[in-house]
Amino acid sequence: MATKVVLDFEKPVIELEAKLDEMRVCLNKSAREHNTVETDELNREILALEDKVEALRRSIYQNLTRWQKVQLARHPERPYTLDYIYMMMQDFVELSGDRHYYDDKAIVGGFARLEDTDAGYCRSVMVIGHQKGRDTKSNLYRNFGMAQPEGYRKALRLMKLAEKFNRPVITLIDTPGAFPGIEAEERGQAEAIARNLIEMASLRVPVICVIIGEGASGGAIGIGVGDRILMEENTWYSVISPESCSSILWRSWKYKEQAAEALKLTADDLLSQGIIDRIVEEPVGGAHRDPEAMASTLKSVLIEELTALEQKQPEELVRQRREKFAGMGVWNEEEGE
Structure with missing residues (x-):
């Protein structure tokens, strides 16, 4: 046991x-x-x-402190993408491969049916997400949820397929970052992520992105451009992990708790900054305490959000999505002399 x-x-x-x-x-x-x-x-x-x-x-x-929420987001018993798919959806058909090199097991995706008979909702959707393993063997198979270029190209292929058949896209984000190996860079890691950002900004179907665990750096944003960005209550989303931030600023991982506080990476922080749109409440104690209840809550939220988004025309979706991300951050423009 x-x-x-x-x-x-x-x-x-x-x-x-x-x-x-x-x-x-x-x-x-x-x-x-x-x-x-x-x-x-x-x-x-x-x-x-x-x-x-x-x-x-x-x-x-x-x-909870910000560091404690980071720990909860990484809890090994927390539900992962495939867990949510099988708890929330029916008739999942996994689609594999990027049609260029190979099938990256750190990202899974395919068509599935999202249905709630009580709400009178039934819709075929494209669901894509990072997938971690539960033990050493499965983590090696899934590369610890760290996608390589082929994973992002597979995700983009599935998104374009969803657009072709007018199906909404749901992405579930849970990664410590894109795979940092030299071979991934040689095969175009940065280009693959950048291409996804461009293409996701222009998809003519509703796109909902949900951070279900860790949302680290480009690995997260590579499937994270959507009409609605949601975060589960005890997750984190940041350009860098607390440990890496501590290592850069203090030359040591010992200050990861201070780094987490400074990064303001929790759902509450990001909602107040306008980076995300909604927090999905977790069972008391975290999603791992009652995965079925967490999946039921997330399913209800997804149906509610999709119902609203499907009322909009494709042109309006694209325009609002681009304005949403263009409006993030703070900058000054100065005229040259």
């Missing part, structure tokens, strides 16, 4: 939850033995402890 990963700031809650489980075992034993007095007393203690656990959990997760 795999060992459960517990982050340092989660330990007080995990310890109380373990105590709660022990008390429930005792309660079941007492009930089987028909010890009414002991059963009633245990019931009262369990209810009191449940309230205490819930209060502690909310207190911890409502006051």
Whole structure:
């Protein structure tokens, strides 16, 4: 059985939850033995402890530092792209290869059906995202979610295919960055990402981008130009990771927490800066605590956003998307002498 990963700031809650489980075992034993007095007393203690656990959990997760949110975004039990696809969608048909060199397993994508009978919504969509592994073998297979040029070219091929058949594009972003190897640069890593930025800005179908974990640098923006940019509550999105920033500024990784604070890379930070459009709420404790609930919430948000975007004409989508990204940042223009 795999060992459960517990982050340092989660330990007080995990310890109380373990105590709660022990008390429930005792309660079941007492009930089987028909010890009414002991059963009633245990019931009262369990209810009191449940309230205490819930209060502690909310207190911890409502006051996370930026570095702690980075840790949650990297949690190995957090749902990845394929998890979301199979929990949210039906009839997923994966499409492979960039038609030039090979199939990059760090990016997956294909057509799928996004459906909610209660909302009366059913739509075929193109879903594309970074995919990490769960263990050493699968991480090597997926290159730790770090795409190479072929991954971005595959993503672009699928986006253009979606445009051809008038299907919305949904991208799920979760990467520590584009693969930095020399061979990736030799095969045109920078050009592949730059080409995606140009082409995504001009796609004539709705495009929604969701940061579901890590959103690092060009690796993230390579599939991150859309009409609506969403971030799950405990994710990060930045031009550089806290560790790399610390290494550059302080010549050491020891200052990663200070770097995370300075980078302002959380969903709340980016919403206030106008970089993203919406925060998708996670279950208390993070998406890994209840992946099904997280997928259900994200699915509802995607349907709501797509319903609004599909009311717009292609020309309006392209114009607003370009204006959105052109308006980011702060700059001054000075006339020359």
